[in-house]
Amino acid sequence: MSGWDEGRIVQGDFAVGGEAPETTDPVVIQRKFREFLREFREDPQSTYFTYREQLIRHVNLHKHYVEVDMDHIASYDEDLADKLKTNPSQYIDLFEAGAREAASLLLGTPADEMSAIQVQLVTNARPMDLRNLNSSMITRLVVVPGILTSASKVQTKATALYLQCRDCQTAQKVIVRPGFGGAQIPRTCPRSGAEAQLKERCSLDPFTIVGERSTCIDQQTLKLQEAPEAVPTGEMPRTLLMTVDRDLVEKYTTGTRVVVVGIYSVFESRTSRGDSRAVAVRTPYVRVLGMRLNDEGSGHTTTTFTPEEEADFRDMARDPEVYQRLCSSIAPAIYGFDDIKKAVATLLFGGSRKSLPDGSRLRGDVNVLLLGDPSTAKSQMLKFVERCAPIAVYTSGKGSSAAGLTAAVIRDASSGEFVLEGGAMVLADGGVVCIDEFDKMREQDRVAIHEAMEQQTISIAKAGITTILNSRAAVLAAANPIFGRYDDLQTPADNIDFQSTILSRFDMIFIVRDTREEHRDRTMAQHIVKIHMNAVSTEAPEGEIGIQTLKKYVAFCRQKCSPRLSDRAARVLQNHYVAVRARVKEIEQETSLPPTIPITVRQLEAIIRIAEALAKMQLSSVVTDSHVEEAVRLFNASTVDAVNSGSVIGDGLPVGQDIARDIARAEEFLRRFIPIRGKRSVKQVEDGFAALGSNVYAVRKAIAILVQREELQFRNQRRVLLRLR
Secondary structure, eight states: OTTTTOSSBOOSOOOSTTOOOOOOOHHHHHHHHHHHHHHOOSSTTOOOOHHHHHHHHHHHTTOOEEEEEHHHHHHHOHHHHHHHHHSHHHHHHHHHHHHHHHHHHHHTOOGGGSOOOEEEEEOOSOOOOGGGOOGGGTTSEEEEEEEEEEEOOOEEEEEEEEEEETTTOOEEEEEOOSTTOOOOOOSSOOOOHHHHTSSSOOOSSOEEEOGGGSEEEEEEEEEEEOOGGGSOTTOOOOEEEEEEEGGGTTSSOTTOEEEEEEEEEEEOOGGGTTOGGGTTOOEEEEEEEEEEEOOSSTTOOOOOOOHHHHHHHHHHHHOTTHHHHHHHTSSTTSOSOHHHHHHHHHHHHOOOOEEOTTSOEEOOOOOEEEEEOSSSSHHHHHHHHHHHSSSEEEEESTTOOHHHHSEEEEEOTTTOSEEEEEOHHHHTTTSEEEEESGGGSOHHHHHTTHHHHHTOEEEEEETTEEEEEEOOOEEEEEEOOTTSSOOTTSOHHHHOOOOHHHHTTOSEEEEEOOOOOHHHHHHHHHHHHHHHHTTTOOSOOTTOOOHHHHHHHHHHHHHHOOOEEOHHHHHHHHHHHHHHHHHHHHHHHHHSSOOSSOOOHHHHHHHHHHHHHHHHHTTOSEEOHHHHHHHHHHHIIIIIHHHHGGGBOTTSOBOOHHHHHHHHHHHHHHHHHSOTTOEEEHHHHHHHHHTTTOOHHHHHHHHHHHHHTTSEEEETTTTEEEEOO
């Protein structure tokens, strides 16, 4: 009984339902595959032979592979397709041998001089959830979707070993099983019977491997993880080990969403060796036969649309009130905050990605920051976006590290080598990243997402791994002011604990305040009580779009529409940008202080993205004046309002020249009072400045300015100041 599990892989035909497996001549099957590649035409009336042309083109370009659609095989010979699905490990070798013969006949090259042709299978069949794979599917063809989370270095795998006896020089060739399969090297030399009578017999284990005469291919190990939206609530995402070889090696990078076609197999893992209890336990993996990008739409969603749904969506886009309907459908349980809901709608639809002639790319995703008091429904807004976005990852600032948000380099337990695993920004590629408690993140972790938010890439140079990952995701962040609540007696610089480098990467910044007003409070109380009374109702309120319809409509618009600016709209944008910059310059001259939120070229691009998102909601291919006007209004209601609020102090009066001079004196005092790399408590600084007979507010403002310039840094829960330079 100990010989059944020799080697590392289990393959072969299994009888189903007590019936004996059908015996078919391999020569006949190989000939059928060869004729399929030579004769198949999608249109019988056409003179274009699909795979004949593909084979000739690939071989001439030194690409020794052919992509074959399983649906084409089924339409050509259904019995052949069934054999390939039920026992792919046997028939894929015959298929590749037939492809080699077909290429030899088409190009007039002798078969022994033709390189091996790899057959890569693709299919439009409905993929199977990764967690539904079980033992009944071993050795069968499976189709699974997921995200590539790690990739090993490319290794060399032998397909045929050339063995030579060190005693008598007898040669022997041993075939190595594919995937994680191995080979059994004979322990004795198989000499002839006459030679076996000689006294000089070969010793035990006489064979050595002759590397120069062995055949090898490239092989790589990948990890496939379930998509975040496919993981049930409370469950951990499942991962699956995969192996790719030849032209499939390094085809896709970590973080890419793919659909994999392969053979579900098992192998003996290293951890189970030597463990008597695990003698019959095997680790599953997939030997990949084909892999394609899961790019059904710019958001990389698996959503497909029926003709009826497409017609309904186009009718919806023609409705002049579609913008209001969409915005009223964003978090209907939250009362008010109309501009924030409109901003979230533009974030869901996004602008248009652009590729410049020099190879650089401009992002189309809209980033939004909600900064304000507690109990203003910021987290609830993030949770709604997580549910209705086609792809979304939700994370909290306190529980997120730089590696968890971007990418981590870890050591693989089985191979001992370093591999790359993508974080939240990589897994949400093509969707939305919701970051709650953004202000609770450590500064060094927040800096890690600067590149991901603007260039939409993540550069890694760790442990000998140097690569660039895609993170084309919109960011919706929620944060509290420094003291928990927004203090109207402080300036925005004192309330916002963010550097200008991160603030400039947000297209819209909303300061959300919990204002106390009787009429508003009464209306909100009625709204909340009504929600709790009707909580059991599952129907969407009248005039609103259901969350599933909204999710599909967002995916449809992102897939079908990529609007561009008209000439007139471009001129309006230019004039507005110049006017806003002039206004900010006036404020800076009046206050002698830099603005809390800078207005740069990034903000001009932000208005362009917002206008494109508004056009995309209506499936319009051109951005019109009305879209630009609404985009400018949203931008003024968010970021520009926050900038303008920087020109007032606690009592609402403009900052005068006297206070500006006090602030300048306070900056000089701080530079003299705190040496470089020295520390002083905030109380010591304030007491020392007050002893000079100056305004304490001025030194507090000077501290905020120097912290923003990265000359000072808070330590010990903002009680100690460290001078950096």
